Amino acid sequence: MSALLTPLRLELRAISKRYPGTLANDRVDLRIAAGEIHALLGENGAGKSTLMKIIYGVTRPDAGQMLWEGNPVQVQDPAAARDLGIGMVFQHFSLFETLTVAENIALALGRDAGSPKQLAPRIREVSQRYGMALEPERLVHSLSIGERQRVEIVRCLMQDIKLLILDEPTSVLTPQEVEQLFVTLRTLASEGCSILFISHKLQEVRQLCHHATVLRAGRVAGGCIPAERSDLQLAELMVGDTEGLDACYPKRAGGLPRLRLDDLCWRNQDPFGTSFEHLRLEVRSGEIVGIAGVAGNGQDELLALLSGETRLPASERERISLDNQPIANLYPDARRELGMAFVPAERLGHGAVPDMSLADNALLTAFQQGLVEHGLVRSSKVLALAEQIIQRFAVKTPGTQATARSLSGGNLQKFILGREMLQNPTLLVAAHPTWGVDVGAAATIHRALIALRDAGAAILVVSEDLDELLQISDRIGALCSGRLSPLKNTADTHSAEVGSWMAGQFDTAHAAS
Template identity: 40%
Template sequence: MADDLAVELAGITKRFPGVVANSDIHLEVRAGEVHAVCGENGAGKSTLMKILYGMLQPDEGTIKVNGDPVRFKNPSDAIKVGVGMVHQHFMLADNLSVLENIVLGAEGLHGIGAKARKRVAELAKRTGLNADLDIALEYLGVADRQRVEIVKVLYRGARIVILDEPTAVLVPQEVDDLFDTVRQMRSDGFTFIFISHKLDEVRTIADSITVIRRGTTVGTADPKTTSSRQLAEMMVGSELPSPETRESTVTDTAVLTVSALRLAESGSARAVLDDIGLVVHSGEVLGIAGVEGNGQTELVETIMGMRRASGGTITLDGRDITKLGTLARREAGIGYVAEDRTRHGLLLTQPLWANRMLGYQTRKPVSKGQWLDIAGARQDTQRIVDAYDVRTPGIDVAAAALSGGNQQKLVVGRELSGDPKLLIASHPTRGVDVGAQALIWEHIRQARADGLAVLLISADLDELIGLSDRIVVMLRGRLVSEEDPATVTAEDLGCAMTGSAPREATQ
């Protein structure tokens, strides 16, 4: 049966200073299958995939591709033998066309003219990419961007494709479309390695599963006979968490009030946000659902003062903050979990205790009057590490040394430690494992019970439905509907988010 293996990793070990990321990992992926790799954040999945893709080299172990021993010095070596990787955070240039993004860096394969265009068109048809090849990437939705990434990998000759968290930003209908594409390509002989934290999706698309825990392989599973709860048990030693919030804690006290908010596109009269009005009460989680690119990011950044509103008002706890700067708004009582923690949430090169200070440098426990309190920051950072199970060798390591999930737990811990009146949580569990997800959900639930107002933006519709007291849907910069989490389904939300009718209504 070894002749059927597209990928064989044996005894893979990778050490970093103070950390063993991979320890004697074994992985076998058969040709023409979708093989899922599951594990909690920090389990070593990303390190293992970077080794397979040539971004890192193992300290020990062997790699075989299609039965042949290989040793990749860089991703170019991996691509040469047919291994490609679609990263969770797309590696694309918004100002280039679809065609240019795909061909860039691979001009030697088919040139930049008619031959290249013909090959890209063939691959676009195979993957369901229907976008104009000459349109600028910035005009594409997230699902089409992902297809551009897949075409880009295939254009370079990949037959073994690593998909890293491919459904993280997709609505249910887009996930279905992606899975249809993967199944079609699998029937054409392509092999996929599928990395995901969404266990129900893993069981839907995968032919086989390998589970990694704390840097080593703990077993394999058959998705046809293994439940999500059993997979969670293998991954983290606990049952699959649920975001469900049962009892209501909503009060009549309005904490955040947004009235007639408008944001014009830079240099244009076109409205990115148009007549937005919403209220979030003490003890309430208001969820915002929407396909990425429909104004959620701009709404959050306008409330935070990162963008200047063209019209309307923003009131926090009865105080007009419309003209205040970002720091003043944070000092007024807004906690902020940014959707991109590496851009707006952390200084990756700085130690954890320095990251504890971000946004709180004028307040206790990280300041004394006009002076920073380093000892106070260090002490409180250790408290957050302990309370939020941030897995780290210590508080002096750089934030970049932590896995994505542990970075997120640090950010959530910091923002909830500032005694906020309002927490803006933008994709708070994106890319984190089920254990970290459960912990973050529990802290949000507890803060809500203590009277915190929460504005929740998430692409995880089960998370939105489970945590929210109310849900509003954004489409093209406007709030188009309000949904009751007790009765709405993920499919209903997906239809509202895309402006389409429910499936039963179209039959």
């Protein structure tokens, strides 16, 4: 389609926004036509999220003008944005964890939409129609990351909207769910709804979007028709340097077993959670094992059991071992003393404390690395570690005293990964290591994981990005309903086979190593 032949839905003129030490948006122009699917591309920290928050009324610009259907407007808050017909799905969730799915959606839609009980049938219908099944009565705190993302998307799709803003909407969806979502988005666009689509998955941008605007360092660096560019060309527009973006890493055979799960049986007390029966897994030194799966199939429970957030009784302590030492009943700090490092799925609030500085966040898990002596924090060493993480992993931030909340999602992810890797662990467990991360940052993270593997560490990566797992893993398997498929050499399998495992099509009799 041609935006020139259709009326403009949204126009931004010279939008600028400055934060202390950062010019997030620098005279940004953006035009979106009615019925257009428009991609906004850029590295982490390029200013995409700030611009979206300005459109949605979360943030006020310092300068510039916004026009809605040809008329100047000032969007004071998200309620005003929704009144105009603007809906947004945030990358970081904005849900109340102690409320149900239906209660969260009812709050967003307002009093006129009906009570949570009245909305429940419609929530089921909409979520099933879009391939993102939800139970309206479930409490949000019991949902996995992928399921929470589904709530955000469904909540937005239930509104009568003219502009739908999607920030990394497919990052926790299966390929089948992505395909169904794209069908829905194309239908919405054909009916005149405009869509602003933010994604680091360039193949999806090329497949879905009519036009793209590229931001770099807060400024518009250019635009294009994505279908006319390759993934590598789009990446070059975003980051300027394509080195390592299409790397093919050699596969390695692991050495001695480091992490072992031996016939692990665990009953989840949460009626909506996932339990495990006879789970077997082995991760060896010098290898990366990838675990794929659709959100809600036991990934969160497995990660909690491995990290020590969930512990087994002493009688079951040998069900999980690290270097032949039973650890299933140990607390997280005791496991770290034995050489384990952990990157959780949720960055803010789990991987980092939002309002604490990067230096203090470095101290949180690395305090056993000589940062505390005789009960006193060695501030100079803490600052040196934080600075080392920032430099080694190219974290874009004003400095070590910046709060974790102030970083973009990708830069915070690089900081958390860097903090764990620089502790030289013998075992690294990483959940969704490049979720919502731009192509340049993903390449940096992948190279770091491969380097840690080559140094002899055992690495377990749990991810819903199948392409990522096939790229970096030496062996791969999948979780489905708490069952783990056999692990297979990545070089000897393909995405279709792993996809069938994700759907539960495997024989657990041979699952383990």
